[in-house]
Amino acid sequence: MKTRNYKRVYVWExxxxxxxxxxxxxxxxLAVTGLIISDPPAILLNMDASESYWFGTxxxxxxxxxxIFFFNMILxxxxxxVGNKYASWRAxxxxxxxxxxxxxxxxxxxxxxxKEEKPDIKDESIGHNSVxxxxxxxxxxxxLVQVFTGxxxxxxxxxxxxxxxxxxxxxxxxxDFIVRTIHHFSTWIFILFVLIHVYLVFYHDWLxxxxxxxxxxxxxxxxDKDRLKDKTKESVxxxxxxxxxxxx
Amino acid sequence: xxxxxxxxxxxxxEHIIDQGYSRRDFMKFVTYITAxxxxxxxxxxxxxxALETTTRVPVIWEHFQECTxxxxxxxxxxxxxxxxxxxDKISLDYTLTLMAASGxxxxxAKKATMEKYNGEYILCVEGSVPLxxxxxxxxxxxxxxxxxxxxxxxxxxxxxxxGSCASNGCVQAAYPNPTDATPxxxxxxxxxxxxxxxxPPIGEVMAGVILHIITFGKFPELDGLGRPKAFYSKRVxxxxxxxxxxxxxxxxxxxDDENAKKGYCLYKVxxxxxxxxxxxxxxxxxxxxxxxxxxGHGCFGCSEENFWDNGPIYERMTGLHGFGIESSADTIxxxxxxxxxxxxxxxxxxxxxxxxxxxxDHIARGKKNEQTLDS
Numbered sequence: 001m002k003t004r005n006y007k008r009v010y011v012w013e014x015x016x017x018x019x020x021x022x023x024x025x026x027x028x029x030l031a032v033t034g035l036i037i038s039d040p041p042a043i044l045l046n047m048d049a050s051e052s053y054w055f056g057t058x059x060x061x062x063x064x065x066x067x068i069f070f071f072n073m074i075l076x077x078x079x080x081x082v083g084n085k086y087a088s089w090r091a092x093x094x095x096x097x098x099x100x101x102x103x104x105x106x107x108x109x110x111x112x113x114x115k116e117e118k119p120d121i122k123d124e125s126i127g128h129n130s131v132x133x134x135x136x137x138x139x140x141x142x143x144l145v146q147v148f149t150g151x152x153x154x155x156x157x158x159x160x161x162x163x164x165x166x167x168x169x170x171x172x173x174x175x176d177f178i179v180r181t182i183h184h185f186s187t188w189i190f191i192l193f194v195l196i197h198v199y200l201v202f203y204h205d206w207l208x209x210x211x212x213x214x215x216x217x218x219x220x221x222x223x224d225k226d227r228l229k230d231k232t233k234e235s236v237x238x239x240x241x242x243x244x245x246x247x248x
Numbered sequence: 249x250x251x252x253x254x255x256x257x258x259x260x261x262e263h264i265i266d267q268g269y270s271r272r273d274f275m276k277f278v279t280y281i282t283a284x285x286x287x288x289x290x291x292x293x294x295x296x297x298a299l300e301t302t303t304r305v306p307v308i309w310e311h312f313q314e315c316t317x318x319x320x321x322x323x324x325x326x327x328x329x330x331x332x333x334x335x336d337k338i339s340l341d342y343t344l345t346l347m348a349a350s351g352x353x354x355x356x357a358k359k360a361t362m363e364k365y366n367g368e369y370i371l372c373v374e375g376s377v378p379l380x381x382x383x384x385x386x387x388x389x390x391x392x393x394x395x396x397x398x399x400x401x402x403x404x405x406x407x408x409x410x411g412s413c414a415s416n417g418c419v420q421a422a423y424p425n426p427t428d429a430t431p432x433x434x435x436x437x438x439x440x441x442x443x444x445x446x447x448p449p450i451g452e453v454m455a456g457v458i459l460h461i462i463t464f465g466k467f468p469e470l471d472g473l474g475r476p477k478a479f480y481s482k483r484v485x486x487x488x489x490x491x492x493x494x495x496x497x498x499x500x501x502x503x504d505d506e507n508a509k510k511g512y513c514l515y516k517v518x519x520x521x522x523x524x525x526x527x528x529x530x531x532x533x534x535x536x537x538x539x540x541x542x543x544g545h546g547c548f549g550c551s552e553e554n555f556w557d558n559g560p561i562y563e564r565m566t567g568l569h570g571f572g573i574e575s576s577a578d579t580i581x582x583x584x585x586x587x588x589x590x591x592x593x594x595x596x597x598x599x600x601x602x603x604x605x606x607x608x609d610h611i612a613r614g615k616k617n618e619q620t621l622d623s
Contacts, residue, residue: 035578053497056496180523184578
C-alpha cells in the first residue's frame with residue numbers, strides 16, 4: 001500500500017465561493033417562486049383582495065432574485081478574467097485536446113465506473129474536471145436563455161433601460177407564449193443540473209476523500225504531493241510565510 | 249359606393265356633410281376617432297383639418313381564408329361615420345362580402361381601381377393565404393388567393409393585415425396546417441404592412457388604424473411585430489379589472505366554484521391575459537359593454553401568434569409539440585427528474601460495488617492512521 005501525501009491547495013477563491021452560494025440561493029428561489037407563479041396553490045380563499053398581496057410578493061421575490069442572479073453572473077464573468085486558473089475562462093474552454101482527453105477519462109472512470117489500466121495521476125482534476133466544465137458551459141448557456149427570456153417577459157412591466165434591452169426577444173420568437181414556454185422549460189434543466197451536480201460532488205468526496213464538498217466552503221482541496229513541481233522543498237508561493245503550510 | 253368622377257375631388261369632410269351630418273356631428277366624430285387612434289386631445293385640430301383637406305383614399309378589401317369576423321367586428325364599430333360613411337360610401341372600392349356588385353362587375357370595379365389609383369390605394373387583407381397544392385384551397389374568381397394577393401399588393405401604397413388570419417395564420421394554420429395557410433407578411437415583402445391581430449380585432453381598433461392611415465397618410469407607430477402601439481403595447485392582464493385578485497393570489501379554481509362567482513382572477517383556469525397584447529381591457533367590445541374576462545371566461549390569447557397550438561384553453565399549461573399530445577413542461581420535467589434520480593441511484597450502487605477496493609483501502613489507511621495517533 002503506497003502512502004499518499006497530500007498538499008492543501010487553494011482552489012476556489014473567495015469571490016468564486018461567494019458567487020457559488022449566491023447562485024445556489026438565487027436559483028433555488030427562482031425555481032421555487034417560478035413554479036409557484038406558473039401554478040399558484042389555492043390558499044387564503046377567505047380573504048379579500050385588499051387584505052392580501054401574497055402572489056404579488058412571490059412575483060416580487062422572483063424578479064428581485066432574477067436581478068441578483070443576473071448581476072452575480074456578470075461578476076463571475078468578470079472574475080473569470082482576473083481570478084486564478086481554476087476560475088479562469090480558460091478552465092472552461094472546450095476546444096483543447098487536454099480537455100477532451102480528460103473528458104473521456106472522466107466518462108470512463110466516473111460515469112461508467114471502469115478501471116484505468118495504468119492510472120495516471122495527471123488525470124485527477126484539481127479544479128473541476130472536464131465533464132463538469134462542459135456541464136457548467138451548458139448551465140451558462142441555459143442561464144443566458146433564462147436571462148433573455150425572463151427580462152423579455154419582464155420588460156413591459158419596467159421602464160428601466162436594462163430590461164428594455166431585451167424587448168427584441170419577444171418579436172424574434174413570435175410572442176409571449178413561446179417565450180414563456182422556453183422560460184418555464186429551462187427551469188427544469190436547472191433542476192436536473194442540480195440533481196446531477198450535488199450527487200457527483202458527494203460521489204467524488206466519498207470516493208477520493210480530497211475535500212470536494214468542503215472546498216466550496218474553505219476553498220481548499222487536497223492534492224497528491226507528487227503533483228507538485230518540487231517534491232523536496234516547500235513549494236507554495238514564496239509570497240507566503242514558510243511556516244503556514246507545513247502539513248502533508 | 250359612389251362613382252369615381254363624383255368623389256374624385258371632394259374631401260372626407262365634404263362627403264360627410266353631403267351625407268346629411270352637421271358640422272357638430274363631424275366634430276363629435278373627430279373627438280371620438282382621435283381618442284380611438286390613441287392620440288392626445290391636442291391633436292383634435294389636426295385630425296379635423298386632415299379630414300377637411302384630404303380627398304378620398306381608395307380601399308380594396310380582400311377576403312381569403314377567413315370567417316368574416318373581422319368585417320363583422322368592423323361594421324359594428326360604434327360610430328356610424330366610421331363603417332357606413334368613411335369606408336363603405338366613400339373609400340371602399342372592393343370587398344366581395346359587402347359590396348352590392350358581384351361576379352364580373354365586382355372584379356371589374358377592383359381592376360378599375362387598381363389601374364386608376366396604382367400606388368395610391370390601401371389594401372386591406374382579411375384572411376390567410378394557402379400556399380399548399382398550388383393555392384387551390386382558396387380561389388376567388390377562378391384564381392388562387394396567392395395570385396390575387398400578389399396582384400392587388402403590387403399597386404398598393406400600404407397593406408393592412410386584418411385579424412389573426414392575415415397577421416399570424418390563425419386556426420387554419422394550426423398544426424399540422426394542412427393547407428399551408430400563410431400570413432400576409434410572409435408572402436409580400438416589399439410593401440409596408442401593418443398587422444392588426446385578434447380574432448376578430450376590436451372594431452374600434454380597426455377604425456382607429458384605418459382612420460389614422462386615411463387622415464395622416466401614414467401608419468401609426470408600430471411595435472416590433474408590426475402592430476400599432478396604441479392598441480397592442482399592453483397586456484390584457486395589465487389593464488384587467490380583475491388584476492388585484494391576481495396580485496392577492498385569489499384565483500378561480502374551477503368555473504363553478506365560489507371564487508368564480510366572486511369574480512376572482514381566471515389565471516388558473518387558463519386565462520392567457522398575461523401573455524396577450526391587446527386593448528380588450530380598456531376599449532372592450534360591443535361599444536364598450538364587456539369583454540371575455542368580464543363575462544367570466546379567460547382570455548385565450550386570440551391576438552397572439554400560435555395561440556391555437558399553445559396548450560389547452562382552460563388550463564395554465566406550457567404546451568410542447570413533439571413530446572406527445574398536450575404534454576406540459578412540468579410533466580416532462582418530472583419524468584426527467586424521476587429517470588435521473590433512478591440513474592443516480594443505480595450509479596451510486598454500482599459505484600459502491602466497483603470502487604469497493606479503493607474505498608476499503610482508504611478506510612483501512614484511515615484506521616491505521618487513527619491507531620498510530622500520538623495523543
